[in-house]
Amino acid sequence: MMFKALVLNKEPQFSAQVSQFDEASLLTTDIQAEIEYSTLNFKDGLAITNKGPVVRLWPMIAGIDGAGKVLQSSHPDWKPGNLFVHNGWGVGETHLGCLAQRAHLKGDWLVKLPSNFTTRQAMGIGTAGYTAMLCVMALEKAGLKPAHGEVVVTGATGGVGSIAIAILARLGFSVVAVTGKLSEESYLKSLGASRVIDRLEFSSPGKPLQKERWAGAVDTAGSSTLANLCAQMQYGGSVAACGLAQGADLSLTVMPFILRGVHLLGVDSVMAPLSKRQEAWQRLSSDLDQQLLEKMIQEITLEQAPEYADLLMQGKITGRIVVKI
Template sequence: MFKALMLENTDGFKASVTQVDEARLPQGDVTVAMAYSTLNFKDGLAIANKSPVVRQWPMVAGIDGAGTVLESSHPNWRAGDAVVHNGWGVGETHWGCLAEKARLKGDWLIRLPSAFTPRQAMAIGTAGYTAMLCVLALEDHGVKPDAGEVLVTGATGGVGSVAIALLAKLGFTVVAATGKASEEPYLKSLGASSVMDRTTLSAPGKPFQKERWAGVVDAVGSHTLANALAQTRYGGVVAACGLAQGMDLPTTVMPFILRGVTLAGVDSVMAPLVKRQRAWDRLACDLDPALLETMVHEVPLEAAIASAHDLMDGKVRGRVVVRLAV
């Protein structure tokens, strides 16, 4: 038996931390003893039942996990290996990692970078790994630190916090957009040069506005993304990875055809292994573990449900790490 955060929908939705028989674990070629997991936006949606994230019931929540291999029939893994898991539909169609044990596919795993402990890997989680993918998208499209300001929306969230820290270390001038004015000291401690009120971006705006941003990391979507695009400088790049405000995009083609703006979509869930490995290798080089610690709030598994609701209510700053090992 092992503890897991189980989501059920038989006689109405229910989320609970319960004991689960190991015989119920799904098919997979690697069994992992999970040391830590985390709460990402998608986890919050699933646990708080805010969106139809879960596709099969019952479901163990948790798209991320870090731990040690217990058993493996996969050629790349053996007992004792330290591994990290992100995405791949886990917590949606396959039992997830907010549990003391998980059975996964070896092809989904990457080796825990030596620069990080399992706790630090989950302080990064999908949110931080996505932030790195966004930074790589800006770099790959030619955005350099001397090109001008880079905007980060949803700045106090997991993606935003890590993106600010990464971009600042790489020499970019970062402007953080947030609705939490009291968090300005926190955002500047991560490396933001200035902080702006998100309301200047979140309302409907003109399709073409004064040029400002050389690059954008957007985890918000909707009008915020539309306004960011309308303000992006000639040849600039917007990396879009989230939909906290909404999944709509009320914009026009004008930024693309008159300013040559690139909208780069960033997916972390099904990204191929080579892209994942590149992101984690860069995180190991470019993310300061001490700075990472300032973003982290650790909770036991029993507190994860309440923390998920706090995440959905906008009460969480940075990253929530869920402790699974005793």
């Protein structure tokens, strides 16, 4: 059967185009699925615009995330008709992806769609929101409580940032949003941010130890932003580091760690074990306000995905893009 997909080719030169793909060319796996919705995450943006070395198999179908229905299964946990959410596992990188009407996935990769989410809402969350939840879980595990003080979120208008703000505020934390888009202050406050500050304050190299400001942090930027956050953490504070929107470099001293007992917590979503994903999706279904989620979502078609991937890479998107397949 032929199906529609966003196909990335590198020969004769890079292209990202919606075209017909033959299902017989997909790997044989234990789940054959119909994708109802997908999304554009930062990594999809890098792949679709060819701005980062994401794709390692060509031609590739883009799309690291998908939500939809199982059509055929030889996996004991999955039956035809079951609804699922898929995030990461190298899909859209080394395994053909989910910006497509069909995907062949592995039953061990999939999470059952929480009953209070539609497949569209699940993709409104996507890897960005699931990673935001993993960051919050990491901060909680390190002992962070609302009474400890303010929690700062960088890349605040982006996918991870927007959802992290909404979850943290709902859990009772006082959240400070750091953004390059000060014009989005009312959006960020509507998600639950108590204050909004300019990311320029964090983007240049600073002193190894600075005034103690934050009890916790969710950082999507890396580079000088992450170094400055570490230098500004309160005694015993925790930083969940998940991104590189500013850069993958990190130049800091050990001072925040050895003099203030600061915790730097690395967060990965791509290879996170299934049990952690199930916990994160369960938590999302209880700790994320669905009306706020709706405020973050912009829905586009598969054909619009290349244009929006470009806008995402230019930092021009606020919130989350959902792709109706």
